[in-house]
Amino acid sequence: MSEKPEIPASQAGTDGTATLLFVDDEVNILSSLKRLFRTGGYRIFTAENGAQGLDILQHEAVDLVVSDMRMPEMNGAQFLEQVNARWPDTIRILLTGHAEIGATIDAINKGHIYRYISKPWEDNDILLAIKQALHQKKLELANQGLEELTRRQNEELKDLNANLEAKVKARTEEVRQTMGFLEIAHDKLKRDFITSIRVFSNLIEMREGAMAGHSRRVAELSRAIAQKMKMNDADAQDIFLAALLHDVGKIGFPDYLLEKSFANLTSEERFDVIKHPVKGQTALMALEPLNGAAKLIRSHHERFDGLGYPDKLAGLAIPLGARVIMLANEYDAVQLGMLLSKRLKHADALLFIQEGRGNRYDPAVVDAFMSVMASTVHAVRELALHPEQLRPGMVLSRDLLSRQGDLLLSKDHLLDASLIDQIKSFKQLGDELVIYVTDK
Known part of the structure; x- marks a missing residue:
């Protein structure tokens, strides 16, 4: 057994x-x-x-x-x-x-x-002796446990130290790759967001006839002025978005009101028109990424001398971005005949802006605008091509518009084989396109 x-x-x-x-x-x-x-x-x-x-x-x-x-x-x-x-x-x-x-x-x-x-x-002696013996054993067991814990921790620490460099290197590479993926995803989301805003801006202008392309031109000029004034990227982005959407408050206007210049409006019509900056801000308030742009839209008709609308702000009390959009908007509007009773040629429009320095416009913004006008030669050579001449990897240097003025692809879009095939399909539908790309 x-x-x-x-x-x-x-x-x-x-x-x-x-x-x-x-x-x-x-x-x-x-x-x-x-x-x-x-x-x-x-x-x-x-x-x-x-x-x-x-x-x-x-x-x-x-x-x-x-x-x-x-x-x-x-x-x-x-x-x-x-x-x-x-x-x-x-x-x-x-x-x-x-x-x-x-x-x-x-x-x-x-x-x-x-x-x-x-x-x-003696009873007390033997009771005390056994109590002390058991207490000592308890202490010894606790000490053994601590020694075992210390031994294991020392082994783990030894292993960690031996592999720390490799682990840190591997973890750093993981973080780098993750950050790279996040950056790519963020850039794509940002591009898609800007494209969405451009499309929305294009929808706003579909009713405006002669005003088609006005918001895009104002946005490009506003961004150029902001960059010339060395504004940070976030502020320049808000200015660009606000400029694209600065007329969003006019969506509900009747056609005849959109076709009349501001100078020819009746007092009642003018009363309705001056409400559009506030309506534009209100329309965008629910979109958190556009909160900054919405504030600029509210103030983009404020004059430097305090005679603008809707809040009669003056001087530096007007947000800088709104001062920039005010100038860019009126520069384009006077050439379209939407501000004065007649259209101005380019040279006369420049003179109009200069004459408004210090009253309609911030002097610093006027100076930056004139500097932009003096350096309009692009560093990158632009090519005008037909769809058959496009190649993957080319970048649009201008917004691609249909014959009716609809936005098809936004500026700076990278062309691939799929997009080129889509562009070619427009020609088959009878819409002959000229595509402007950069010659890298």
């Missing part, structure tokens, strides 16, 4: 209760010890000889053994020597008389006992 596996002492008392084993060939001594320790909340086992004690240890997890020295067949020193060999974590205490000092020394050497207690004992 095979033996059952031995239970290590470290498993004793999983509920926090220590387990004691008393071994003595005198039954009255065992009874006395059991009564003495019963009130301490311990689990207690007793054995009348060493063999019984070993059998109990084999089946029960015991924290501490107290053995008498004088026992038949196997004395206390021999018993504790076996306990030490098989259950070294179990605390061992020897009960001995004064006449047994030699055997006690033997037990200390072979059984590695924690301590010995002389017989007869």
Whole structure:
């Protein structure tokens, strides 16, 4: 019959209760010890000889053994020597008389006992000795746990240090790739957003006849002025978007009102027209990315001298972007005949802007505008091509418009084979196109 596996002492008392084993060939001594320790909340086992004690240890997890020295067949020193060999974590205490000092020394050497207690004992002394022994064992177990934790942490730290450089390099590459993907996605979203605004702007102008292309021209000129004034990218973007949509408040106007110049409007018509900046702001307020642009739309008819509308703002109280759009808008409008009672030629339009310096327009904006006008030669050579001449990789240098003025593709769009095929299909429908691209 095979033996059952031995239970290590470290498993004793999983509920926090220590387990004691008393071994003595005198039954009255065992009874006395059991009564003495019963009130301490311990689990207690007793054995009348060493063999019984070993059998109990084999089946029960015991924290501490107290053995008498004088026992038949196997004395206390021999018993504790076996306990030490098989259950070294179990605390061992020897009960001995004064006449047994030699055997006690033997037990200390072979059984590695924690301590010995002389017989007869004082109850308080033996209670305190066992309490201290169990406390010391608890501290040793806690220390072993800390040492094991420290060992594992040191191994982990050693492994981490050994692989840290490789891990950092790999993680950095992951982050770089992720940032690259996010940047590509962000750029695409931004391009799609701008294209959507351009399409919406084009829809606004579909009713305007001679005004077709007005918003796009104002937007391009406004952006050029903003860049000349070294405005940051975010502000220049708001100006560009606001300029594209500056007439959104006119959507509900009747056709005859859109066709009349501001100078020829009746007082009632003028009263309706001057409301369009506020209507434009209100129409865009729900779109958070356009909040900045919406504020510029509200103020794009304010004059530098305070005689504009709708809020009669003056000077630097007018947002800078609105001052820029005001000038760009009127520069294009006077050439279309939408501001004055007659159309102005390009040279006369420039003179009109210069004469408005300090009253209608911010002097700094006028200076930037004149600088833009003086440097209209593009650094990149532009080609005018038919659809059959297009090649993938070419970039549109102008908005691609249908014969009716509808926006097909926005400026700076990169052409690929699919887009070129679509452009060619317009020719098959009878819409002959000229496409302006940059010669990279």
